[in-house]
Amino acid sequence: MKYRDLKSTKKPINGASGAFKTGKKEGSLKSLEKGKTSIYRYIFVGLLFISLSTVLVLLFSDKARALFDPITLVASINRSDLKETDGRTNVLILGSDRRADDPLGIPERADTILVASFGRLDSNVVLISVPRDLWVESSVCGRCKITEVYAYAANTPSPEEELQKVVEEVLGIPIHYYGVINFALFKEVIDTLGGVTIDVATAFDDYEYPIEGMEAALCGHTSEEADVLMGIVPEGEEDLEKDTDSEEVGETPKMSLPEIFPCRYEHIQFLRGPQEMDGETALKYVRSRHGTNQEGTDFARSARQQKVIMAIKSKAMSLNTLLNPKKIQELYSLYKDTVITNIDFATLQEFYLLSQNVDFSEVRSVVLDDRSVANQGGLLYSPVDTSLYSGKYVLLPRAGNYSQIHAYVQRLLFGE
Numbered sequence: 001m002k003y004r005d006l007k008s009t010k011k012p013i014n015g016a017s018g019a020f021k022t023g024k025k026e027g028s029l030k031s032l033e034k035g036k037t038s039i040y041r042y043i044f045v046g047l048l049f050i051s052l053s054t055v056l057v058l059l060f061s062d063k064a065r066a067l068f069d070p071i072t073l074v075a076s077i078n079r080s081d082l083k084e085t086d087g088r089t090n091v092l093i094l095g096s097d098r099r100a101d102d103p104l105g106i107p108e109r110a111d112t113i114l115v116a117s118f119g120r121l122d123s124n125v126v127l128i129s130v131p132r133d134l135w136v137e138s139s140v141c142g143r144c145k146i147t148e149v150y151a152y153a154a155n156t157p158s159p160e161e162e163l164q165k166v167v168e169e170v171l172g173i174p175i176h177y178y179g180v181i182n183f184a185l186f187k188e189v190i191d192t193l194g195g196v197t198i199d200v201a202t203a204f205d206d207y208e209y210p211i212e213g214m215e216a217a218l219c220g221h222t223s224e225e226a227d228v229l230m231g232i233v234p235e236g237e238e239d240l241e242k243d244t245d246s247e248e249v250g251e252t253p254k255m256s257l258p259e260i261f262p263c264r265y266e267h268i269q270f271l272r273g274p275q276e277m278d279g280e281t282a283l284k285y286v287r288s289r290h291g292t293n294q295e296g297t298d299f300a301r302s303a304r305q306q307k308v309i310m311a312i313k314s315k316a317m318s319l320n321t322l323l324n325p326k327k328i329q330e331l332y333s334l335y336k337d338t339v340i341t342n343i344d345f346a347t348l349q350e351f352y353l354l355s356q357n358v359d360f361s362e363v364r365s366v367v368l369d370d371r372s373v374a375n376q377g378g379l380l381y382s383p384v385d386t387s388l389y390s391g392k393y394v395l396l397p398r399a400g401n402y403s404q405i406h407a408y409v410q411r412l413l414f415g416e
Helices: 024-060 062-067 070-078 146-155 159-171 183-192 223-229 238-243 279-287 298-316 325-338 345-356 403-414
Strands: 088-097 109-119 125-129 135-138 142-145 177-182 196-200 204-210 265-270 273-277 364-367
Touching (some): 088 183, 109 146, 135 146, 146 159, 159 177, 177 183, 183 279, 279 298
Parallel strands (some): 088 177
Antiparallel strands (some): 109 125, 204 265
16 A cells, blocks of 8 residues: 555546546646655655764764664664553753852762653653652662752762662652763753753742852952851850940841842843743743742752753754754763763663654643642642751651552543
8 A cells, every 4th residue: 555645636527436637738847846756755755864864873883773773763762672651751850059159079969859750551651750859768878859860979989879769769659760860961951952942831030059169259248248148257256246225336247148249149030931042041031949939949949940841851852953964963972971871872762752643732841849749749848947958948748658659650640
């Protein structure tokens, strides 16, 4: 059976079956034009195939000839070697972060902890963000924030696997693969793609976005002046404040940090609606911690990170990217040289095939937090007394254990 080009098939006139009202000369001209069109089409398809084949061979050499062989592809569609459990493949995505003011020797932290679950049978995607302040137990730190597990495990054979174990315990699902992406790489990938389109749901300003390398700058003040402006009383002078009759002595001006140290911060602003972002802008969008309009929480930040990840996926899978040999080569080089992962080359192909069957327009996403209703991920709380947690701001499961979170995740992945 041959495929028919329905657009070029002419409809019978006056109900005549197989008879078309076409003159001999007109029919000859159309046949000639049709022949030329077919020739051009074959030439275009041939050149396209040669171009893509050349790119693949240049990028992957012998691997390309094996992995992208038609027989291999067809076989992969019917039999996938991707790890899965109950028809779902779960990937842990970690965003590591190092700031300029971090002491030397302090390893990078897992600033972003996100699980992407791909339904092999349901053809859907679920994104689950785990807050960095969640208080957990781990063999490498005893009890600590989940973001600290990655740092404490720096000297183990695989810090990623140590954090993977903790995430599995929290969510109650197996993690099959992991990938660690540095924020610097995040920025470079977006620039390589030529930017991404982000639909900003909530407009916000952040007046305390830190300028890299300026975290300890005094901005023209002496150390003593800076201490006074920040309300820090020199040791031994605490009683002097209390004994004085002057209301002015010891008073601290009500100034914000950007007012005291204007050279440390920059004002960033995002308006509501779709907008193009380059790597630098997108990085500020996902890292902002002091936004107005309730965008200053880690939970709002996690939601923004999910949105940017989906935008990167859309741009990376677009024809403009897939048919651009230079971009493909640059992206693969970034992935190969800078991403820490247990996903090998063959598994990448499996994920690509899986992505062709997944409906990305219906991605379900959730951020575990302490402010939403229970059926939207509000399964955590922040204790008022933090003496048991070294005075740190932490989040704990409302149920006292992870059972409620496990049940919620099961419903999210598999329905009621």
